Amino acid sequence: MHPILKSYFRDLTQIDEEKLEALSPYFKEKTVKKNEFLLREGEVCRFNYFVLSGCLRLFSVNKEGLENTRYIAFEGKFGTSFTSLITGDPSIEYIQSLEKSVVLTITKDDFFYLVENEPAVNKIYRNILESAYITTQKRIYDLQGSDSLGRLKWLLKQQPRIFNRLSNKVIASYLGITQYTLSRLKANL
Amino acid sequence: MHPILKSYFRDLTQIDEEKLEALSPYFKEKTVKKNEFLLREGEVCRFNYFVLSGCLRLFSVNKEGLENTRYIAFEGKFGTSFTSLITGDPSIEYIQSLEKSVVLTITKDDFFYLVENEPAVNKIYRNILESAYITTQKRIYDLQGSDSLGRLKWLLKQQPRIFNRLSNKVIASYLGITQYTLSRLKANL
DNA sequence: GGAAAAAGTTGCTCTATGTCAACGTTTTGA
DNA sequence: TCAAAACGTTGACATAGAGCAACTTTTTCC
Secondary structure, three states, X not given: OOHHHHHHHHHHOOOOHHHHHHHHHHOEEEEXXXXXXXXXXXXXXXXXXXXXXXXXXXXXEOOOOOEEEEEEEEOOOEEOOHHHHHHOOEOOOEEEEOOOEEEEEEEHHHHHHHHHHOHHHHHHHHHHHHHHHHHHHHHXXXXXXXXXXXXXXXXXXXXXXXXXXXXXXXXXXXXXXXHHHHHHHHHOO | OOHHHHHXXXXXXXXXXXXXXXXXXXXXXXXXXXXXXXXXXXXXXXXXXXXXXXXXXXXXXXXXXXXXXXXXXEOOOEEOOHHXXXXXXXXXXXXXXXXXEEEEEEEHHXXXXXXHHXXXXXXXXXXXXXXXXXXXXXXXXXXXOOOHHHHHHHHHHHOHHHHHHXXXXXXXXXXXXXXXXXXXXXXXX
16 A cells, blocks of 8 residues: 555554555556646546645636635545535536646545445544534634635635645635735735 | 434434434433523533524634624534534534524533444434535535625525524624625515 | 514615736746 | 746726614513
């Protein structure tokens, strides 16, 4: 098993070496170009992705054509559209690689089979969902509860990686503001 | 076991009657007055609540004193501040009853004990987290992606119960707008 | 049942942020 | 390596929605 995924499991579970190696064949390595899409709106999501290097973003496009970024999966994190994965419905969001990335893919069926039958994967999935819950709770309160400058400072503090690695356009779409406003705010920081 | 909780389990799991009855003692019934608080900001959350009648809301108060409502748990749903329950950190949100309500309470320790040791409760918890994921994904995109009128229409369509049963003040805080704006929008619907 | 409090409505004004256009800078890919 | 495209910045202007105040209506609870 790839060492990054191995330490992910080791951090969250007490799985033994043998079982870890048994899980390995479920994951296939895939290289993704910068800006390549792994999922488009309207498609049913069929994979869960674990990022080895680079990063993926989840975003949607509203009816005016504006992008809204909900989540960035950096290396060492799982990232996929769980809503589509869980419901089997067509996705309302896109998954796009923002950098040249290497990911491990596991199919939806394999993933949920392991969630049901392998306690370590059940634990991992529980942790993913709990982390998502905690993050989105903060996001809803912090983003809806303050003005643009407040949100910018919040992001700088909470997610500095997003700042260092992503374009202003993506950062703005993550904060729910236009790139123009972001540019002006940064000039006044 | 209370019939509402029983059918909740029956809908989501294949638990047998005997095990269901074994779970019963973990849940204690509690009557809550209208507007009573079950958790305040700064307190560590110690219970999970299952609503038998009435409803609970989860909300926070920002530094200007404005409320932001994140979730309403109506009858037949679990509702608590899972962030505080999971992390053990003081809550950033309040839990308040919006109507005279009857709830079943289970302690945090009992709840997580059952999540680990009773597959049906593990499944229930997984379902709660998955539902929260799906709801908040839609919320982030639909609420950040449109203007006030769009959000109002979205709420009317997605959550009509919120409209029928809650005050405009609470609805406005759920939509992230002021009660004045909501009042004006409704006049123009 | 009635006084007091809370919630809802509406006019006026103000402000943060969006929109659009112009222009410079950086990145991309043939 | 260089032209084209994408990105970032900034000014002028437009506008959705906030803030506040006055007033009406509904709810609460002695």
